[in-house]
Amino acid sequence: MGRWIKPDVYPLIAAMSFVTGMCIFQLTRNVLLNPDVRINKAHRTTAVLENYEEGEKYAEHGFRKFLRTRSPEVMPTINNFFSNSTGKN
Template sequence: MGSINRWLRPEVYPLFAAVGVAVGICGMQLVRNICTNPEVRVTKENRAAGVLDNFEEGEKYSQHVVRKYVRNKQPQIMPSINNFFSDPK
C-alpha cells in the first residue's frame, strides 16, 4: 500500500492528465488514419485494387472540419488581447 501512495499524490494528477490527453490525441489520430485515410487499405480486397487516383477522397481527407474552421482565422491565441496592446488607437 505504501507504493500506491507514492504515485497517487495530488501533485501527480496534472501529469497523469497531460499524458492521458496526449495518448488520447495519438489514439484519435491513429483511428482516423486507419479508418478514413484513402491511402491506407486494411482489408485484402482493398489492397488488391492497387494504386487508385481518387483525388476527391484525398481532398476530403486532407481538408477536414478543423482545417476548414481555422483557414481564415488569424494565427493568434488571443487576438483581442493582442490587438488591445499592439494596435495604436
C-alpha cells in the first residue's frame, strides 16, 4: 500500500476531502432543512406551499443575524492600523 500513496499527493487528498465534506454538508442541509424540498408525499401535490414562517427561519438563520451586526471587513485590526494615522510622518 505504501507505493500507491505518495507523500506528494497528501495536500491534494486533504483539499479534495475538505471540498467533498463541504458538498455533503450543504446537500444534507438542503435536504433536511430547506422548506422547498419535499421528501414526504403529503406536500408533493401542492404546487405552492404556504410556509412563510419556515422559509423565513431557513433564510434568516443565526449565523446571518450575527454577521449583520459585524462590520464588513476581513481584518479590522489591520485596516484600522493602516487607515488611522497617528501623525508620525
